[in-house]
Amino acid sequence: MRSYWAVVSARFRMLLQYRAAAVAGFGTQLFWGLIRIMIFEAFYRSTTASQPMTLPEVVDYIWLGQATFVMTLPYYLDLEILTMVRSGTVVYELLRPLDLYSLWFSRSVASRAAPTLLRALPMFVAAGLFLGLRPPASVASGAGWLLALLGALMLSCAISTILSVSLLWTIAGEGLVQILGSAGMILSGIVIPLPLFPDWAQTALNILPFRGLLDTPARIYSGNILPGEALPLFAHQMAWTLAFVALGRLLLARGTRRLVAQGG
Amino acid sequence: MREGIRLYLRYISISARGQMQYPASFILLTISGLLATGGEFLGIWALLHRFGSLKGWTLPEVALFYGIVQIAFSISDATSRGFDAFAAMLKRGDFDRVLLRPRSSALQLAGQELTMRRIGRFSQALAVLLWSASALGAIWSPAKVGLVVASILGGACLFFGLIVLQATLAFWTTESLEIVNTVTYGGVETAQFPLTIYRPWFRRFFTAVIPLAFISYFPALAILGRPAPPVLPWIAPLAGLLFLLLALRIWQFGVRQYCSTGS
Amino acid sequence: MPQIVVEDLAKTFRVAERRPGLWGACRGLFARRHRIVRALDGVSFSVEPGELVGYIGPNGAGKSTTVKILAGILVPDSGRCEVLGRVPWRERVATVSEIGAVFGQRTQLWWDLPVIESFDLLREIYRVPAASYARVRDELIEALDLGALLDVPVRQLSLGQRMRCDLTASLLHSPSLVYLDEPTIGLDAVSKLALRDFIQRLNREQGVTVLLTTHDMDDIEALCRRVIVISQGQILSDGTLEALRSQVTPERWLIVDLMEPDGIIADPDAPVMRREGARVYLRFDPRQVAAADLISRIAARHAIRDLFVENPPIEEIVARIYREEAACDPTGQ
Numbered sequence: 001m002r003s004y005w006a007v008v009s010a011r012f013r014m015l016l017q018y019r020a021a022a023v024a025g026f027g028t029q030l031f032w033g034l035i036r037i038m039i040f041e042a043f044y045r046s047t048t049a050s051q052p053m054t055l056p057e058v059v060d061y062i063w064l065g066q067a068t069f070v071m072t073l074p075y076y077l078d079l080e081i082l083t084m085v086r087s088g089t090v091v092y093e094l095l096r097p098l099d100l101y102s103l104w105f106s107r108s109v110a111s112r113a114a115p116t117l118l119r120a121l122p123m124f125v126a127a128g129l130f131l132g133l134r135p136p137a138s139v140a141s142g143a144g145w146l147l148a149l150l151g152a153l154m155l156s157c158a159i160s161t162i163l164s165v166s167l168l169w170t171i172a173g174e175g176l177v178q179i180l181g182s183a184g185m186i187l188s189g190i191v192i193p194l195p196l197f198p199d200w201a202q203t204a205l206n207i208l209p210f211r212g213l214l215d216t217p218a219r220i221y222s223g224n225i226l227p228g229e230a231l232p233l234f235a236h237q238m239a240w241t242l243a244f245v246a247l248g249r250l251l252l253a254r255g256t257r258r259l260v261a262q263g264g
Numbered sequence: 265m266r267e268g269i270r271l272y273l274r275y276i277s278i279s280a281r282g283q284m285q286y287p288a289s290f291i292l293l294t295i296s297g298l299l300a301t302g303g304e305f306l307g308i309w310a311l312l313h314r315f316g317s318l319k320g321w322t323l324p325e326v327a328l329f330y331g332i333v334q335i336a337f338s339i340s341d342a343t344s345r346g347f348d349a350f351a352a353m354l355k356r357g358d359f360d361r362v363l364l365r366p367r368s369s370a371l372q373l374a375g376q377e378l379t380m381r382r383i384g385r386f387s388q389a390l391a392v393l394l395w396s397a398s399a400l401g402a403i404w405s406p407a408k409v410g411l412v413v414a415s416i417l418g419g420a421c422l423f424f425g426l427i428v429l430q431a432t433l434a435f436w437t438t439e440s441l442e443i444v445n446t447v448t449y450g451g452v453e454t455a456q457f458p459l460t461i462y463r464p465w466f467r468r469f470f471t472a473v474i475p476l477a478f479i480s481y482f483p484a485l486a487i488l489g490r491p492a493p494p495v496l497p498w499i500a501p502l503a504g505l506l507f508l509l510l511a512l513r514i515w516q517f518g519v520r521q522y523c524s525t526g527s
Numbered sequence: 528m529p530q531i532v533v534e535d536l537a538k539t540f541r542v543a544e545r546r547p548g549l550w551g552a553c554r555g556l557f558a559r560r561h562r563i564v565r566a567l568d569g570v571s572f573s574v575e576p577g578e579l580v581g582y583i584g585p586n587g588a589g590k591s592t593t594v595k596i597l598a599g600i601l602v603p604d605s606g607r608c609e610v611l612g613r614v615p616w617r618e619r620v621a622t623v624s625e626i627g628a629v630f631g632q633r634t635q636l637w638w639d640l641p642v643i644e645s646f647d648l649l650r651e652i653y654r655v656p657a658a659s660y661a662r663v664r665d666e667l668i669e670a671l672d673l674g675a676l677l678d679v680p681v682r683q684l685s686l687g688q689r690m691r692c693d694l695t696a697s698l699l700h701s702p703s704l705v706y707l708d709e710p711t712i713g714l715d716a717v718s719k720l721a722l723r724d725f726i727q728r729l730n731r732e733q734g735v736t737v738l739l740t741t742h743d744m745d746d747i748e749a750l751c752r753r754v755i756v757i758s759q760g761q762i763l764s765d766g767t768l769e770a771l772r773s774q775v776t777p778e779r780w781l782i783v784d785l786m787e788p789d790g791i792i793a794d795p796d797a798p799v800m801r802r803e804g805a806r807v808y809l810r811f812d813p814r815q816v817a818a819a820d821l822i823s824r825i826a827a828r829h830a831i832r833d834l835f836v837e838n839p840p841i842e843e844i845v846a847r848i849y850r851e852e853a854a855c856d857p858t859g860q
Contacts (some may be wrong), residue, residue: 028446035453035462042461043315051314174289178296180340192307196314271651278648282639359633361602366624402568523616524602526540526595 026119029066031127036062037132052195053224056134060222063133065190065214067123067147070116071156072188072213073181085167091259100256101249104164108157116153137223144230148217151237155212158244165248168255172198189215195224209240268371275375276343283380291379297384305330305392308456319461324399330456333410333480337452337519338421339388344424344441346376347418350431359522369519370512373431400488411498418501419455419479423448425504425511426474432511432518447474455480478503530704530736531574531597536606538567538592538760566592567603568760574701574738579730581751582740585849586845589760590740594706597738599623605621611704624653627697633708637682642692643677646699653700660699667695670725687718694725704736705729711743717814723749744841756848763848768841775844775851780837781809786830797821 037059044055053061065072084090093100128131136142163177185191186211194205194215205211216233219225225233283290307329312323350373353359362372393412397404430444451474459467461480471477478500484490486497541561563737567589574580584590595601596608599615599622607613616624629635636645650660668674671691681689697705706727711719727750739751747754747768754771758766764771781797788805796816797809806822811821818836825831 027443028449031446032451032453035450038462038466039457041313042319042457046317046319047315049316175292176298178292179299182296184298185300185306186303191304192310197310198313201310267654274648274651278637278640278644358633360595360600361633363619364598364623364628364635366620366654367652368620523600526538526592527600 007010025069026122029069029119029123030131033062033066033127037149040181042190052263053193056132057219057222057224058193058196059132060134061189061193061214061218063123063127063131064221065125067120068116068152068214068217069190070112070119071152072185072190081229090168092106093171101161101165101245101252105161105245105248108160108164109153110154112156114162134222136221138227141220141223145221147234148212148220148230150235151241152213152217154170155209155237155241155244157214158241158248159209162244162248165252165255168252168259174236184213185208187216188213195219206236209244212240268368271367272375273369275372277376278373279377281378281386289397293381294384297381298382298388301334301388303387305388318457321458321461324396325484326457327392327396328400328484328487329458329480331483332415333419333452333455335386335393336416336479337423338382339416339420340388340423341385342379342382343374343420344427345379346373347424347427347431349376351434354434363519363523370428370515403487403489404465407498411483411487411501414501415479415483418504420504421475421508422475422479422504423451425508426451428508428511428515432515435518435522451458451476458484475503475507528576529573530576530611531572531610531738532607533573533593533597534571534607536567536570536593536596536603536608538589538596538601538603540564540566542775558591565760567596567606570606570757570760572755572762572765574737576736577730577734578753579737579751580739581747581754582738582757583742583747583754584757584763587759588757590757591708593757594628594708594738594740598626598628599707618647625702625704626702627700627702627705628633629690629693629697629705629707629710631690631712634689635691635696636689638682639680641678641680642673642684644695645681645692648698649696655700659701664695664699667698669766670728671695671721683747687714690714690718690722694722698735699731702735705741707737707741709741709743710739711746712743712765712817719743719745726750745859746844748841758849772838772841772844775847776839777814778810778812778839779818780839781811781818781825782835782837783807783809783825783831784831785832786832790829792825792829794821794825797825 040055040062041057044051046056084093093103124133128135136145159180163180166176167174187194187205187208189211194211195202197205205215212233216225216230216237220227220230220233266370273297305327308326309323312318312326318326350359353362359369363367365372426444426448430448433444451470454462454466454470455476459470459477462470467477482492482500484497485492540563542564544560544562570589570593582590582593592601595608596603597615599617599619602616610622611625611842618731624810635649636642637648639647646664655663668677670695673688673691673695674691676684676688681692684692694710710726711722714722725744726737726739730737731748737750739746741747752766752767754764754766755762756771764774766774780800783792783806785792785805785807790805792799792807792809794809797811800808800810802808809825810819822834822836825834
């Protein structure tokens with residue numbers, strides 16, 4: 001059973017590193033952003049009808065997405081936890097009189113905040129100076145964006161922590177991580193800005209948690225969502241964050257009992 | 265030659281069998297790949313649905329580009345793992361072992377793994393292509409079908425060649441080879457749309473430097489009945505094969521360099 | 528007709544030097560400094576078919592560089608080299624298809640595959656005809672007792688088991704020449720003896736030429752009639768083990784077990800090297816005093832329980848040769 005898991009997770013980790021490495025390069029991101037912008041430019045030039053977002057807003061959206069991409073990748077797992085679960089040493093963690101959930105959550109925060117900062121700054125400089133990223137629509141928008149960013153960080157960590165917890169359930173956990181990861185990406189807006197999806201999909205997109213990762217902050221920034229309208233969206237982020245945290249704690253408790261009962 | 269093919273088939277059957285020992289994992293990863301790529305196409309569909317057309321190109325036409333390029337990429341992605349992981353192999357010192365065997369190093373690396381779960385992306389792209397074919401209606405002829413297949417194979421050769429070049433770079437630099445990743449993944453992103461939507465310098469790069477246009481754009485012109493230079497669209501996919509052969513030549517040069525300077 | 532001919536082989540490497548500290552690292556980005564390492568500096572020897580040659584030297588002496596050149600995976604800067612009538616690096620595939628190689632540290636088998644499948648894959652790679660493959664494979668499996676291991680994935684084998692499998696794998700295509708690099712490293716005593724026995728029979732009965740590089744002097748003593756010593760890219764000695772001994776030092780040891788633990792032996796011709804309780808180690812030069820004379824002298828003057836005459840252990844010989852070379856003192860030619 002353990003060797004099965006070992007090989008499965010080795011491949012899983014390979015896939016992860018593969019993906020992360022391919023996407024994580026700064027040059028790659030610039031290139032990526034550029035291609036996407038060109039594609040959107042072409043689309044916008046094909047029609048004169050008005051759209052839920054203007055092209056400059058789309059450009060902002062894309063660059064903000066690239067700058068903070070670490071947050072929108074819920075499957076950017078904590079590899080240390082993964083190795084711990086794989087090797088079985090996670091049992092020791094579970095038996096300690098610590099609040100394990102908080103430990104893992106804060107780990108997640110740390111592993112996202114640092115790279116985001118490191119990547120966001122050069123991205124802002126490059127995209128801001130040469131590639132069409134505008135400053136925030138207003139001071140209030142800028143402040144709102146920062147708050148939304150914080151909310152996105154919390155939400156992102158809540159999701160990634162619950163995914164880490166689900167690893168305790170080998171196959172099912174891995175499947176969940178994969179599927180939620182892929183789905184979460186698209187539904188956050190990093191592939192296509194959410195407002196550009198069909199109108200009939202908007203309700204669903206607005207309810208789902210993932211929009212809080214990128215869509216909410218990016219649109220506040222560019223003024224597509226006015227500062228006055230932002231409050232319910234903060235609540236949306238917070239509500240989902242709390243939901244994931246609660247579910248995460250529950251799952252962790254259950255997973256702990258299960259693992260300890262199995263004897264590691 | 266035939267013998268080399270037989271060895272290659274043996275290699276990949278071993279690899280495939282190894283992966284199938286973990287069916288649950290395989291299924292999950294495949295489904296996830298399917299969803300991820302399906303989601304990307306969903307995005308394209310959504311955009312075309314909203315904007316009506318892309319600079320004069322309709323959804324079925326864009327889907328043709330998408331299908332060809334994505335299928336080609338999934339084929340090369342599934343078969344090129346040996347080269348993709350070459351930098352790590354070199355660092356571990358395992359390449360000498362490859363050279364100690366009486367076979368070409370390229371064949372051995374090509375046979376190292378057939379990444380089965382890429383079938384997720386493959387099947388999703390195939391579905392899109394088939395839908396596009398039916399949506400495009402009565403334009404098909406056996407020659408055009410052959411051209412689609414040739415484009416796919418040419419594209420697979422081209423992407424494979426890019427990975428070979430990436431591996432060759434590992435002989436000289438230990439730094440991350442993200443540059444080639446950029447071109448590969450960026451190339452896929454780019455070529456899944458008709459090239460005319462991009463800025464001229466971009467178009468020129470993906471025609472002259474990396475001949476992506478030859479395995480997607482030019483053949484598509486002929487298939488879709490759009491104005492195109494004569495003959496060119498029909499032989500264009502060969503550019504992919506030529507690119508691969510050139511890449512392999514450069515690889516051989518890299519191996520010779522490795523042998524004369526040591527590790 | 529020698530199987531290996533090596534003449535004046537030279538090879539230097541340029542190794543990039545790391546500069547210390549942060550400032551050094553920054554400068555290193557712009558101007559790389561290189562150190563020239565002379566791995567091989569005029570190496571010459573030849574090996575006839577059927578020989579079992581030991582190739583020894585301190586770390587960094589040039590042993591693996593030599594083997595890589597002989598295998599065709601490294602190109603020398605100058606000098607001539609022929610293996611089985613071919614220039615190895617010019618005809619890599621042809622050369623490599625007729626030689627076998629075992630590297631103690633690394634396996635050539637596929638990690639996840641059962642042993643027998645690795646063998647079958649190698650058969651395909653080396654293009655071994657079906658009939659001879661089955662025969663050779665079964666003989667080797669019998670000789671190395673691999674029957675129980677055939678269906679086990681390589682990653683689950685113990686070191687000794689893996690080594691036997693690697694040895695088998697290197698012989699499946701019936702090469703006439705085999706390079707063994709540290710084949711007994713890390714093995715327990717029983718496995719070492721078994722492996723040594725196998726290698727000896729391989730050489731004596733099948734006539735397979737073996738080039739053995741190792742740090743284990745017991746291996747050398749047990750197996751090799753001929754020893755080549757290399758240090759800092761140059762050959763220090765090439766000949767039989769006895770010739771090597773006498774080249775370094777003719778001295779022999781007399782080990783005496785006294786009846787009295789505190790007896791003192793003071794013989795002008797036999798200085799005491801060390802004592803271990805009642806056991807005294809004496810050193811003497813047989814050119815100056817015959818062993819028989821010395822023995823009778825000592826036996827006459829002391830109460831003795833037992834005594835032996837020995838050659839200095841080969842480690843001692845080799846260590847001296849390295850030391851002397853390092854001190855630039857030519858070893859009495």
